[in-house]
Amino acid sequence: MKHTIVLNGCSETFLSQAEEVNGFAAAYLKDSRADKTIIFHCTDRHKPFLIANSPTPSTQLIRLPRYQPEIILRTLEQLEASSNTELYLFPGDFAGSELSPRLAYRLGGSSLIAVNKISRTENALTCHKAVYSNYMQAEFKLSERPYCISLAKGSTDPLPIAVENDVEKDVSEIDIANQEWNNTVLSFKGDQESEPEKACAHIVDYEFVKKEAASGLENANYILVAGRGVKMKEKVDKLHTIAGQLGAELGVSRPVAMSAWAPLNKLIGVSGIMAKPQICITAAVSGAAAFYTGIEKSKLIIAINTDRGAPIIRASDLAIVDDYEKVLDELVQIITEAQCKGDTSL
Amino acid sequence: MNILTCFKIVSDLDLMSESDWVVEDHFRINTSFVKNMINPYDESALEITLLYKEQAEKLGSAVNLSALTIGSKQLDAYLKTLYALRFDKAVRIENQHDLRFSPDAISTVIANYVKVIKKPEVIILGRQSGVGDNAKTPLLVAEHLGWPCISQAVKIEPASEGLLKVSSMADDGLVIETIRPPCVLSIGNAPNSYLRIPTLKDKVNYGKKEIEVLEIENYLNQAVLEQPSEGHNITGLKPINHKRQGVVIEGSTPAEKAQNLYHNYLQERLKQL
Numbered sequence: 001m002k003h004t005i006v007l008n009g010c011s012e013t014f015l016s017q018a019e020e021v022n023g024f025a026a027a028y029l030k031d032s033r034a035d036k037t038i039i040f041h042c043t044d045r046h047k048p049f050l051i052a053n054s055p056t057p058s059t060q061l062i063r064l065p066r067y068q069p070e071i072i073l074r075t076l077e078q079l080e081a082s083s084n085t086e087l088y089l090f091p092g093d094f095a096g097s098e099l100s101p102r103l104a105y106r107l108g109g110s111s112l113i114a115v116n117k118i119s120r121t122e123n124a125l126t127c128h129k130a131v132y133s134n135y136m137q138a139e140f141k142l143s144e145r146p147y148c149i150s151l152a153k154g155s156t157d158p159l160p161i162a163v164e165n166d167v168e169k170d171v172s173e174i175d176i177a178n179q180e181w182n183n184t185v186l187s188f189k190g191d192q193e194s195e196p197e198k199a200c201a202h203i204v205d206y207e208f209v210k211k212e213a214a215s216g217l218e219n220a221n222y223i224l225v226a227g228r229g230v231k232m233k234e235k236v237d238k239l240h241t242i243a244g245q246l247g248a249e250l251g252v253s254r255p256v257a258m259s260a261w262a263p264l265n266k267l268i269g270v271s272g273i274m275a276k277p278q279i280c281i282t283a284a285v286s287g288a289a290a291f292y293t294g295i296e297k298s299k300l301i302i303a304i305n306t307d308r309g310a311p312i313i314r315a316s317d318l319a320i321v322d323d324y325e326k327v328l329d330e331l332v333q334i335i336t337e338a339q340c341k342g343d344t345s346l
Numbered sequence: 347m348n349i350l351t352c353f354k355i356v357s358d359l360d361l362m363s364e365s366d367w368v369v370e371d372h373f374r375i376n377t378s379f380v381k382n383m384i385n386p387y388d389e390s391a392l393e394i395t396l397l398y399k400e401q402a403e404k405l406g407s408a409v410n411l412s413a414l415t416i417g418s419k420q421l422d423a424y425l426k427t428l429y430a431l432r433f434d435k436a437v438r439i440e441n442q443h444d445l446r447f448s449p450d451a452i453s454t455v456i457a458n459y460v461k462v463i464k465k466p467e468v469i470i471l472g473r474q475s476g477v478g479d480n481a482k483t484p485l486l487v488a489e490h491l492g493w494p495c496i497s498q499a500v501k502i503e504p505a506s507e508g509l510l511k512v513s514s515m516a517d518d519g520l521v522i523e524t525i526r527p528p529c530v531l532s533i534g535n536a537p538n539s540y541l542r543i544p545t546l547k548d549k550v551n552y553g554k555k556e557i558e559v560l561e562i563e564n565y566l567n568q569a570v571l572e573q574p575s576e577g578h579n580i581t582g583l584k585p586i587n588h589k590r591q592g593v594v595i596e597g598s599t600p601a602e603k604a605q606n607l608y609h610n611y612l613q614e615r616l617k618q619l
Contacts, residue, residue: 012518067516070494093517094534098497101449101482105489110577113481127578130586131447132375133359133476135367139582140447202494204509205524208516221619247619258386260537264515271535279615288360290476292588300615301590302607308594314364315588318611320595320603330604338613 001032001120003087006076006103008095009041009050010067017091019158020151022055025089027156028118035085036060040072051171053161058170065177066208069098070199075176077106085146087125092151104148111148112140114270116155125149134270134289154274154297217268220249221278224328225268225295227312228255229284229305235325236261239283245332251275253291269294283324287312304328347402347508347527348410350466351395351433352456352483353388354475355421357381364585372444373583377477384424387472390539391531394502395470396431402504410434412466416441416455422557430544430553441562448574449482451566456483457490458565467527468510473497473534484532496525498534 005025007017018037025034036058039050042065051059064071076099080088088103090096097113104111116137117128124141127149131138142149217223224243226236236256243250251268252261268275269291280298284305285291292315295301303316304324313319320327357377369375384392392413399409412435413428415421425436439459445451460466469491474481488495500520501513510525515534533539544553562571595611597603 008517011516069497094498094515095517097481098485098495098532101485102489102495104577105486111482112578114479126581129479131477131479131583132367133479135359135362135586136369136375136583137586138373138447138580140578141581142578144577202526202529203523204505204526207522209520209522211519222616247616254386254535257535258537258539264535264537267535278619279612286360287588289586289588296588300611302611311364311588313594314592315590316592317590318593318595318607320600320607322600322603326600327604327607330601331608334604334608335616338608 001029001086002035002084003029003032003089004035004080004083004085005037005055005089006096006099007037007039007054007091008067008093009039009046009061010064011093011095013093014039014046014050015053016158017093017096018053018055019160020091020153020156021089022161023156023159024151025055026159029087029089031120032087034058035083038062038076038079040064040067042066051169052163054169055161057167059172061171061173063173063175063177066206067095068200068203069095069102070202071176072099073102073106074199075174076103079174080107080146083146088146088148090148090150092153092155096150100148100150104144104146107146107148108144109146109148110142110144112142113150114152115149116152118149130270130293134293153270154276154293211265217249217251217266217273217275220275222246222248223251223268223275223277223280223295223298224248225251225253225280225282225285226256226262227253227282227285227291229286229324230256230261231284233259233261238325239328242328242332246281246328246335248279248281251294253285253288281328282312282316283328285312286310287315347407347468348412348466349395349398349468349470350412350414350460351391351470352414352487353392353424353472354385354415355382355417355424356385356476358383359476367585369583373580374444375583382420384541385472385475387474387533389472389541390536391470391472391533392428392431393539393541394499394533394536396542398502398504398510399432405504407504407508410465412437414439414456414459416445416452416562418442419559425557426553426555427544427549429555429557430549430551431542432548432552435558436555437558437560439560439562439565443562443571445574446478447480447578447580448576449478449480450486450576451570451574453483453486453490454570455562455565456487459560460487460491462565467508468529468531469493470499470502470531470533473532484530488530491528491530493528493530494525495530495532496523497532499531500534500536502531 034056276297498515
């Protein structure tokens with residue numbers, strides 16, 4: 001099989017995209033031939049970094065004014081129409097999830113989002129993904145080529161790109177602002193508007209507000225998670241303080257984030273961060289599967305909940321059936337005393 | 347401006363117990379005994395639509411809201427609630443076919459409905475729903491119509507001259523765009539977007555309007571309905587095992603339990619962090 005990777009080099013998340021896809025390819029595409037990595041980017045300044053971290057020896061850089069899905073899709077559609085690539089691999093971020101099915105539609109292929117495992121069978125690609133809100137794992141057979149899939153976040157461990165000094169990378173470049181390229185490749189010769197302008201005609205004004213500083217949850221070793229059962233913002237604020245006293249990072253479940261009791265960058269679960277700490281303490285979390293997926297790579301899960309029948313109890317290593325506030329207040333006191341005695345690393 | 351908001355009613359899967367996850371013929375799972383709800387992303391889509399209408403009308407712009415769902419007569423109760431919340435039109439496309447994993451079929455139906463009524467300039471949908479977890483319907487509606495799509499939208503405000511100001515989440519920030527319709531908006535994680543509850547008075551005054559019921563066969567080929575051609579077929583389904591040891595730490599007080607947790611399980615681990 002021949003596969004092509006598509007990455008968004010306009011985003012600060014480029015490296016994690018590259019390593020995510022590289023890890024997946026190493027796990028499931030050992031027998032496949034990597035055709036190239038297509039990287040959309042916005043500034044020449046980052047080119048050496050993008051090329052160095054491209055997961056394949058061959059890289060196609062496509063420069064555009066900013067990440068804009070309509071431009072990217074028009075470009076990929078034109079560029080790849082005659083390609084014999086069988087599989088397009090996209091990362092599991094917002095960009096990958098929106099581009100993969102739309103590209104499949106345009107190229108007459110088939111697509112699946114949030115894929116966590118693949119295998120090749122004759123005339124089909126077998127893909128696995130979570131369905132039923134992460135309670136079930138489904139197997140699908142994709143039959144129409146090209147297959148365009150985006151990955152499930154956290155499905156494989158990220159794999160850093162190997163630096164091979166003796167291998168020269170094959171790099172080709174396109175600047176879509178280049179009118180000549182528009183005229184020849186996209187066949188819009190003579191048009192008043194350039195191709196990027198056409199694809200973005202619906203956008204009258206654009207502003208980008210950079211994300212607030214990363215919460216650190218993705219790489220935290222120790223996290224405390226507030227669930228729906230905390231019931232109000234003041235309690236989440238208090239848990240934030242407790243997390244600090246415990247030396248942990250605070251995360252929240254979706255109901256807490258959707259009630260705006262905590263910022264979205266604290267959201268853990270399939271629609272947020274996939275954490276992989278050594279220790280995860282959940283407070284008043286029920287344990288819905290879509291949330292649990294975000295902590296399932298924790299080495300040790302400790303659940304504190306008043307309901308012994310809550311799903312999180314069975315899905316944890318250790319559980320305390322009690323009021324989370326009382327337990328955590330006591331735990332803070334114990335740890336503070338231990339710190340005074342020099343009995344802990346915190 | 348004419349806005350069509352599409353929504354799906356789903357079972358509250360978090361209420362299913364472990365033993366309820368039984369795979370039946372054709373990879374079906376009986377979820378009928380748990381309560382239904384509006385898919386959370388679609389709930390956000392509906393509330394954001396209502397917020398937009400309120401803001402636009404304050405600025406003197408007329409907004410006509412339609413709500414569309416696909417399914418059986420049981421869904422009419424939700425459509426009546428939307429009438430009570432002052433949606434102008436509630437439409438249900440009758441369907442009994444299994445379209446759980448058929449976002450292309452669903453998006454074709456929505457796109458064909460839009461082509462027939464020629465009305466909405468804006469289509470708003472939640473980005474994903476449980477059961478199928480396909481996360482493709484808004485994107486494919488846009489493709490079928492040849493419209494642009496803004497995904498992960500979290501806020502929609504009126505702008506001058508029939509334009510929309512749309513805020514959407516990107517992987518590394520927030521994008522705020524002023525958009526000229528037509529467009530499809532796919533709603534992502536939008537905090538504070540739980541659907542409002544209608545007043546009793548509005549339920550009485552508006553909740554009894556007639557729901558327009560259409561046949562799905564008018565919008566999708568019968569053969570496709572019976573065998574949706576999605577380029578993919580489901581060939582397996584099994585529960586995901588989330589079980590761990592679940593050792594319950596005993597103690598007569600919270601203090602005793604915390605002591606037990608710290609001394610027997612946490613102390614050494616914390617030193618290694």
